[in-house]
Amino acid sequence: MKKSKRKLYIIELLGLFLALLWLSPFYLMIVNAFKTKREIFSDVLGLPKELMTDNFVKAFSDLDFFKSLFNSVLITVLGVGVIIIFSSMAGYALARNKSKISGIILLVFVAAMLIPFQSVMIPLVSLFGKADMLNRPGLILMYLGFGSSLSIFLYHGAMTGISNSMDEAAIIDGANKFQVFWKIIFPLLKPITVTVGILNVIWIWNDFLLPSLILSDSNATIPLKMYLFFGQYTKQWHLALAGLTIAVIPVIIGYFFAQKQIIEGVSEGAVK
Amino acid sequence: MRNRDLSFWLFIMPAIVSLCIVIIVPFIYGLIYSFTNWNGIVATEFIGFNNYITLFKDAEFRASIWFTTKFAVTSVILLNFLGLGLALLVTRKMKSSNFMRTVFFMPNLIGGLILGFIWQFVFISVFGSIGKSLGIEALTGWLSTTATGFWGLVILTSWQMAGYIMIIYIAYLENIPKDLLEAAEIDGASSFQRFRNITFPLVAPAFTISMFLTLSGSFKIYDQNLSLTNGGPYNSTQMVAMNIVKTAFTENKMAYAQSQAVIFFLIIAFVAVTQVYYNKKREVDL
Numbered sequence: 001m002k003k004s005k006r007k008l009y010i011i012e013l014l015g016l017f018l019a020l021l022w023l024s025p026f027y028l029m030i031v032n033a034f035k036t037k038r039e040i041f042s043d044v045l046g047l048p049k050e051l052m053t054d055n056f057v058k059a060f061s062d063l064d065f066f067k068s069l070f071n072s073v074l075i076t077v078l079g080v081g082v083i084i085i086f087s088s089m090a091g092y093a094l095a096r097n098k099s100k101i102s103g104i105i106l107l108v109f110v111a112a113m114l115i116p117f118q119s120v121m122i123p124l125v126s127l128f129g130k131a132d133m134l135n136r137p138g139l140i141l142m143y144l145g146f147g148s149s150l151s152i153f154l155y156h157g158a159m160t161g162i163s164n165s166m167d168e169a170a171i172i173d174g175a176n177k178f179q180v181f182w183k184i185i186f187p188l189l190k191p192i193t194v195t196v197g198i199l200n201v202i203w204i205w206n207d208f209l210l211p212s213l214i215l216s217d218s219n220a221t222i223p224l225k226m227y228l229f230f231g232q233y234t235k236q237w238h239l240a241l242a243g244l245t246i247a248v249i250p251v252i253i254g255y256f257f258a259q260k261q262i263i264e265g266v267s268e269g270a271v272k
Numbered sequence: 273m274r275n276r277d278l279s280f281w282l283f284i285m286p287a288i289v290s291l292c293i294v295i296i297v298p299f300i301y302g303l304i305y306s307f308t309n310w311n312g313i314v315a316t317e318f319i320g321f322n323n324y325i326t327l328f329k330d331a332e333f334r335a336s337i338w339f340t341t342k343f344a345v346t347s348v349i350l351l352n353f354l355g356l357g358l359a360l361l362v363t364r365k366m367k368s369s370n371f372m373r374t375v376f377f378m379p380n381l382i383g384g385l386i387l388g389f390i391w392q393f394v395f396i397s398v399f400g401s402i403g404k405s406l407g408i409e410a411l412t413g414w415l416s417t418t419a420t421g422f423w424g425l426v427i428l429t430s431w432q433m434a435g436y437i438m439i440i441y442i443a444y445l446e447n448i449p450k451d452l453l454e455a456a457e458i459d460g461a462s463s464f465q466r467f468r469n470i471t472f473p474l475v476a477p478a479f480t481i482s483m484f485l486t487l488s489g490s491f492k493i494y495d496q497n498l499s500l501t502n503g504g505p506y507n508s509t510q511m512v513a514m515n516i517v518k519t520a521f522t523e524n525k526m527a528y529a530q531s532q533a534v535i536f537f538l539i540i541a542f543v544a545v546t547q548v549y550y551n552k553k554r555e556v557d558l
Contacts, residue, residue: 012366018358019368019375022431028398029390044401086286093283097273105284112295114544116492118516119537122530123298123305126312145294148287177279206383208495209517223385230389230499237393244389251381259374262381267439270481 026248033241040237055242062232063225063243069250072205072221075136079143080200084193087148091155092181092189096167106156109149117146117210125213139214143204151196154269158192159185191268198258198265205251222247302530310527323531332507333532336515337539343425343511344490350430351486352479355437362438363445373442377435384432388499391428395420395500421501421509428496433489437482444478445471480548488544512536 032040033055034048094102128138162185170180186193208223215224226247233239255262273280306323308315327333358376362369379387395414403411414420448471456466494513497503503510503518510518516536520529 008364008366011361011364012368015361015366015372016368018361019372022375022379025387025390025394025431028394032393032397040397041401044398086290090284090287093273093280097275097280099275101275102280105288109287109291112291114541115295115299115537116488116513116540118492118494118513119533119540120295120298120302121517122312122520122526122533123301124294126526127293127298127301141290142294144287145290148290152287177273177277177283181283202381206381206385206495208383208385208498213521223383226386226389227499237397240389241393244386247386248382252378255374255378255381263373263377263439266377266380266436267443270436270440270485271443271478 029241029248030245032237033245035238037236037238052238055238056246059229059239059243059246062239063222063229063246065246068220068222068225071215071219072223072250075139075143075211075221076201076204078136078140079147079204080197082140082144083147083151083200084196086144087151087196088155088186088189088193089181090148091152092159092185094152095156095159096164106152109152113149113153121209121213128214134214136215136219139211142210142214143200146210147200147203150269151200154192154196155189158189162188194261195265195268198262199269202262202266222250303534305527306531306534308527310530312524312526315527323528324535326528327531327535332510333512333515335508336510336512339422339509340491340493340511340513343422343493344487346426347429347433347490348483348486350426351433351437352482354430354434355482356441356475358434358438359441359445363442373435373438376438379432380436382432384429384493384495385499387432388428388496391424391431392500395424415501416505418505418508421504424500425493425496425509428500429490429493432496433486437486440482440485441475441478444475448474480552484544484547487547488540491540491543512539 028044031047032044034051034053035043036052039049094106124142125134128134128142131138133141166184166188167180170184175183206223207221208227211221212224212227215221217228220228226243229243230240233243273283305315307318307320309317309319358372362372362376366372392415399411399414403409415424452470453466456470461469492513493511494517497509497511497514501509503514512532513536516529516532519525519532523529
């Protein structure tokens with residue numbers, strides 16, 4: 001047994017080394033964000049000699065950080081909100097209806113997942129442009145369209161664990177279908193709602209191409225602003241890295257508080 | 273709920289309407305437009321397969337398909353090795369295994385655009401200055417050649433996605449009954465034999481899932497491509513998704529870009545369908 005314990009110890013050391021290697025791009029980003037342009041050139045690996053907080057002040061104001069953070073939060077909350085509301089309703093109704101039509105509708109949603117974004121992108125932008133919908137409400141509607149397939153699929157799967165007798169008892173007590181769903185079924189679906197929420201937050205928060213085609217500069221989310229910012233400071237790494245550090249921070253904070261749920265949610269969403 | 277119940281239709285209507293407006297209608301329109309001279313606003317005539325004929329002669333588009341395929345195949349192999357390796361590592365009983373999981377998964381939460389910019393710095397500045405001070409020629413000039421652009425993209429996406437694939441494998445590894453592995457050990461099976469004959473067949477379904485995700489995911493990559501190499505040098509690291517976006521919104525050739533988009537869909541659909549079919553068949557055989 002002693003030998004295998006030592007072997008495990010060596011494996012753990014190797015694992016930790018690998019973990020540090022995994023983190024190294026973030027380390028390099030952060031330490032160099034505090035350096036001057038010249039110091040990055042002369043010593044890229046070491047810690048900064050003195051902390052150049054000026055880089056961050058400049059990046060913070062150029063990114064218009066609070067505004068882009070607000071825009072990102074707004075789009076993400078609304079997008080994920082409508083996806084959860086309408087996908088859970090659809091998943092429930094499709095699971096409770098055992099007819100052929102219901103099966104076909106579910107299949108259409110699943111098949112739609114095969115269509116890559118670029119294949120509908122051009123007509124989508126053109127059609128929404130004609131309807132004067134290249135704005136935030138239009139973007140939210142698009143997120144519902146692109147996000148509902150996977151979410152409905154997940155809700156539909158979770159419904160198999162919830163017995164029909166729940167619905168029947170509530171109907172007998174005089175509840176209508178909407179009350180049955182929102183008061184009884186939806187609370188029972190909470191675990192899958194967490195999964196659906198996490199998956200869609202990760203997607204919408206980081207989405208770049210779709211909002212870049214839709215949103216005006218004043219409504220830009222963090223990735224859009226980051227793209228413009230980076231283009232402005234190519235080869236001025238001290239500023240670009242400070243901006244990137246600022247852009248990464250909200251995600252790291254979120255991960256710090258909810259890492260268990262995030263990892264479980266992602267696992268759940270992928271394996272189903 | 274039955275078909276004649278109004279409530280059934282009310283419950284599914286918002287999702288169906290959004291799916292139609294956002295995906296199905298644009299998809300059909302796109303298919304039609306790809307046979308016309310559509311300029312984004314009006315289409316004045318049907319030109320049959322002209323766009324598609326031009327497409328097959330388009331060296332840049334063909335190069336982007338070839339580059340994307342090479343990239344996807346390389347990434348899928350690397351990602352599955354890495355993902356399974358990391359999963360086997362962090363499912364051992366170690367004090368720090370939770371910390372490792374957290375770390376390996378972290379890049380996944382950050383968008384490809386931002387990660388691409390970070391790695392642009394790593395490849396150009398960090399690699400460059402290490403290469404210069406140690407006199408290693410191979411580390412300098414990254415992303416300025418097609419080969420380093422290719423490997424840069426592979427490294428970036430492997431680093432980003434490996435944690436995700438790891439999580440899928442973990443889910444299956446943790447479901448393997450412990451007594452099965454212990455019984456095999458008592459019977460004298462070596463650790464490789466245990467892996468080959470117990471662990472491997474039981475995680476086979478994870479291959480289906482992760483290969484599907486990584487293959488179609490790598491075919492569709494755009495953000496990383498844009499932020500890391502922006503297709504350069506000379507469009508030699510440009511993938512299909514980027515080629516379509518550029519043809520449409522930079523060159524304003526809408527109908528032509530749409531015909532590229534249709535071909536792109538056919539490739540993705542073909543890959544996905546054959547893959548799921550093949551893997552399901554193999555799982556049964558095992």
